[in-house]
Amino acid sequence: MKLRELFTPDVVNLEIQSDTKDDILKELIGLLDMDEKSEAILFKTLKRRENLGSTGIGKGIAIPHCRSLVVNRLRLAYGRKPGGVDFKAIDGNPVYNFFLIVAPPLEVSNQYLPVLGKIAQFAKDPDVPELLKEIETPEEFLNLLEEKAQ
Amino acid sequence: MHPQLMLLLEIQDLRLLREALLEEPKEEQVESDHFKLEADEAVEALDDKIDALKERLEPGIRQRCKRGLPTLGRMVVPVISGICYGCFVSVPTARTGEENDEIRTCENCGRFIYFVS
Numbered sequence: 001m002k003l004r005e006l007f008t009p010d011v012v013n014l015e016i017q018s019d020t021k022d023d024i025l026k027e028l029i030g031l032l033d034m035d036e037k038s039e040a041i042l043f044k045t046l047k048r049r050e051n052l053g054s055t056g057i058g059k060g061i062a063i064p065h066c067r068s069l070v071v072n073r074l075r076l077a078y079g080r081k082p083g084g085v086d087f088k089a090i091d092g093n094p095v096y097n098f099f100l101i102v103a104p105p106l107e108v109s110n111q112y113l114p115v116l117g118k119i120a121q122f123a124k125d126p127d128v129p130e131l132l133k134e135i136e137t138p139e140e141f142l143n144l145l146e147e148k149a150q
Numbered sequence: 151m152h153p154q155l156m157l158l159l160e161i162q163d164l165r166l167l168r169e170a171l172l173e174e175p176k177e178e179q180v181e182s183d184h185f186k187l188e189a190d191e192a193v194e195a196l197d198d199k200i201d202a203l204k205e206r207l208e209p210g211i212r213q214r215c216k217r218g219l220p221t222l223g224r225m226v227v228p229v230i231s232g233i234c235y236g237c238f239v240s241v242p243t244a245r246t247g248e249e250n251d252e253i254r255t256c257e258n259c260g261r262f263i264y265f266v267s
Contacts, residue, residue, distance in 0.1 A: 048163075051195070052192040066167065072228065113176055120184040
């Protein structure tokens, strides 16, 4: 399955408002439109994953991810923080682009790892950080995925 | 949601991450290749956190987990569309659609259940 097919405009936020790692995670989770308690559990799980090691893979991109019981299918979201934020990324540079991936423990289509790998590959394309900076609408983000990510 | 159920879900989520790092070579490889995560160190940190969370479980629930884990594997499972995802047996309809405000177990397999809408 193509990455483009896993995103919809309503899970794309090109103007993340938060300024801290925790608040950015919460804002990304908010895009998934879950109930408050599920959001709280998911935040804790993502936070604990981040505590093991940052999901900031460098070049201004982070991919917070986990498996959690609070979702019943693979869920993805994208957020962009134009000013960047310290996310303790591997390269020590600020992070501007956040791809959130959450999967249930049992996943019939088994897409979690392939999707995680595809997003990591997409992020490593040298053109991608600049292209992500230029997009102005969620639709343009989806078009970029269509063009650059398989 | 019942606070103890939230705690069980937190513990289960951490166990999922631990299992993935220990038992799923592909997942461990992705974590290592892309995120530079050292599995051994991560598992150790997860074990400490899981132990700390387990201390906050009520004794009866903790005991039930201790007894059930060796045979059941996962002690808390979702109920989706009325099906327990631990044993894949239908949960009686009168008990579905709950707000997760009580600690419930599957009548068939005995696992703690969590209703996902």
